[in-house]
Amino acid sequence: MKRQSNKHVVIMAGGVGSRFWPMSVAEKPKQFIDVLGCGRSLIQLTYDRFKDVCPSENVWVVTSEMYKDIVKEQLPDVPVSHILLEPCRRNTAPCIAYVSWRIKSEDADANIVVTPSDHVVMNVPEFQRVINTAMDFTSSSDAIVTLGMKPNRPETGYGYIQADLSVSSLSNKEIFSVDSFREKPDLETAKKYVQKDNYFWNAGIFVWSAHTIVNAFRVYQPALASIFEKLIPYYNTLEEQAKINELFPTCENISVDYAIMEKAEEIFVMPADFGWSDLGTWGSLHGQVDKDADSNVAIGNNIKLFECKNCIVHTTDERKVVVQGLDGYIVAEKDGQLLVCKLSEEQRIKNFQE
Numbered sequence: 001m002k003r004q005s006n007k008h009v010v011i012m013a014g015g016v017g018s019r020f021w022p023m024s025v026a027e028k029p030k031q032f033i034d035v036l037g038c039g040r041s042l043i044q045l046t047y048d049r050f051k052d053v054c055p056s057e058n059v060w061v062v063t064s065e066m067y068k069d070i071v072k073e074q075l076p077d078v079p080v081s082h083i084l085l086e087p088c089r090r091n092t093a094p095c096i097a098y099v100s101w102r103i104k105s106e107d108a109d110a111n112i113v114v115t116p117s118d119h120v121v122m123n124v125p126e127f128q129r130v131i132n133t134a135m136d137f138t139s140s141s142d143a144i145v146t147l148g149m150k151p152n153r154p155e156t157g158y159g160y161i162q163a164d165l166s167v168s169s170l171s172n173k174e175i176f177s178v179d180s181f182r183e184k185p186d187l188e189t190a191k192k193y194v195q196k197d198n199y200f201w202n203a204g205i206f207v208w209s210a211h212t213i214v215n216a217f218r219v220y221q222p223a224l225a226s227i228f229e230k231l232i233p234y235y236n237t238l239e240e241q242a243k244i245n246e247l248f249p250t251c252e253n254i255s256v257d258y259a260i261m262e263k264a265e266e267i268f269v270m271p272a273d274f275g276w277s278d279l280g281t282w283g284s285l286h287g288q289v290d291k292d293a294d295s296n297v298a299i300g301n302n303i304k305l306f307e308c309k310n311c312i313v314h315t316t317d318e319r320k321v322v323v324q325g326l327d328g329y330i331v332a333e334k335d336g337q338l339l340v341c342k343l344s345e346e347q348r349i350k351n352f353q354e
Contacts, residue, residue, distance in 0.1 A: 006109045007054035007135060008210075010099050013043055013063040013071065013117035014086055019280055022337035023314065031118035032070050035279060036289060037299035037316055042279070043117040044074050049124045053113070053131055060103065061117075062086060062095050081236065087245040092204075093224060093259035094251035098244070100213045101228040105235040110210040111139045119203070120288060122275025130272045134207040137172050137268070144216065145175065145207040146261065148200025148269040149276045154190035157280055159183055159202040159257070163269045178267040181257060200271055203278070206256070213260070220263045224251055282330045283343050286312040310343070 016026050024030040031043045040048065047059065056077040062084045063071050071083050084099055096114055103110045113131055121127045134145045148161045160182040169175045181202065185193065193199035208216075217225040227247050234243045261267060277288045286297050294309035300316050306324040314332040315321045323331055330346060332339045 005055065005058070006107060006111050006139075008058045008060060008103050008107070008110050008112045009050045009054050010060045010062065010096070010103075010112060010114040011043065011046055011117045012092065012095055012114065013061050013067065014089060014095065015116075015118060016064075016066075016089075020282065020285075020332075022332060022334040022339050027066075028070065029118075030279065032067070032074060034316070035285060035314075036120065037314070041074055042120065043071070045120070046115060046117050047075055047078070049121055049127055050113075050115075050131075052128050053135075057082075060084065060099055062099050064089070085241065085244070086248060088249050090248065090251045090253050092256040093221065093254045094248065096206075096213070096256050097217050097221070097224055097228050097251075098248070100210055100217070101231065102235050104210040104214055105232065108210065111135050112208055112210055112213065114206045116204050116278070119276060119278050122288065124274075126272075126274040127276075130270060130274065131207070133172065133174060134270050137169070137175055137270075138207050138209055138212065140171070141266070142212050142215075143169075143208070143266045143268050144212060144261070144264055145268045145270055146178070147203050147205040147207075148271045149203050150271055150273045151194050151199065151201050154187060154194045155201065156184055156187055156190050157284075158278070160185065160193055161200045161202050161269050163198045163200060163271065165198045169268060175268050175270045178269050181262050200269060201276075202257075203276055206261075212266075216260050216264050221252075221254075221259050224254075224259070227251060282312055282314075282332070282346050286310075286343065312343070 013031050015031060016029050020030045020035060023033050032041050034041050057079055059078045060082045061071050061078055065085050068085055084102060103112060113135060137143060138145055148163060162179040162182060164177045164179050231243055234240045277284050279285055289297055291297050296305050296308055297312040298305060299314045300318060300321060302320045303313050304322045308323055308326045310328040311326050312330050313321060313323055318333055328343045330339060330341045330343055
């Protein structure tokens with residue numbers, strides 16, 4: 001089993017979405033926002049829940065040049081040399097390939113967990129137990145493990161993992177082989193998935209050794225692998241960023257799911273239930289956090305709700321907010337921009353943000 005010092009965490013933080021407008025904008029997307037109103041941004045909460053998994057010097061962040069300073073500000077304990085900057089967006093496979101080769105150049109025995117920066121986990125102790133269990137599994141095998149979230153509703157916004165629950169792995173009864181990965185389904189298909197016990201949401205959290213993932217890229221994505229092989233002499237040198245800026249844009253734009261997960265043979269899933277959400281919408285935030293007796297969520301310093309139900313009010317900049325008579329609405333304010341919108345219609349507001 002690999003030592004604690006061989007455990008590494010990779011936080012992917014390059015997203016530029018503004019799903020939580022007006023709070024979140026391109027210059028400061030949701031991973032850097034205090035969405036929950038708890039005093040910590042989503043990326044800080046991500047970092048926090050890995051504190052008992054690995055030391056801070058083994059935390060890595062992959063982001064864009066645009067967010068370099070905000071990452072340094074929000075995660076001051078992460079070594080500056082571990083903040084890797086993508087010159088352009090090329091999806092998750094090039095991102096993961098870059099950081100995997102980079103980690104392997106420093107620690108050939110590294111055992112790695114890769115996580116998005118903008119998800120929420122409500123049961124942190126259970127999350128840590130699951131991560132440590134998965135890392136114990138990959139530390140002594142060539143396996144790739146992905147976490148599968150137990151679905152509690154027919155969700156069309158997530159991809160799914162179909163697991164073979166007939167027999168667990170020999171070394172761990174909580175880990176099973178993956179039968180297939182399924183694309184985001186329509187509602188009827190999602191309802192069928194929820195009725196079965198072997199379909200899980202794909203959380204995009206992966207665990208593997210550096211040796212395993214680098215070899216998987218060499219086998220299944222040789223063109224991509226060759227780019228990062230060329231960079232071996234430059235990792236952790238003054239020339240690294242210039243070389244990355246030159247070669248990274250030549251990478252294929254492809255997700256790690258298509259590039260590796262759907263092709264590799266030793267793929268396992270660990271079903272888990274620790275209050276996970278990718279917080280892709282105001283509606284998902286409403287469903288994840290504590291509500292009052294009328295199913296309202298109020299995130300702010302002084303919010304008064306009268307005759308309201310099924311609403312979410314996020315007004316952390318305002319001294320006092322009073323809302324009356326709304327059912328199923330979003331009320332959100334940031335930097336002088338105000339959103340009042342039906343929860344059921346929030347996907348349409350993107351057309352009006354300009």
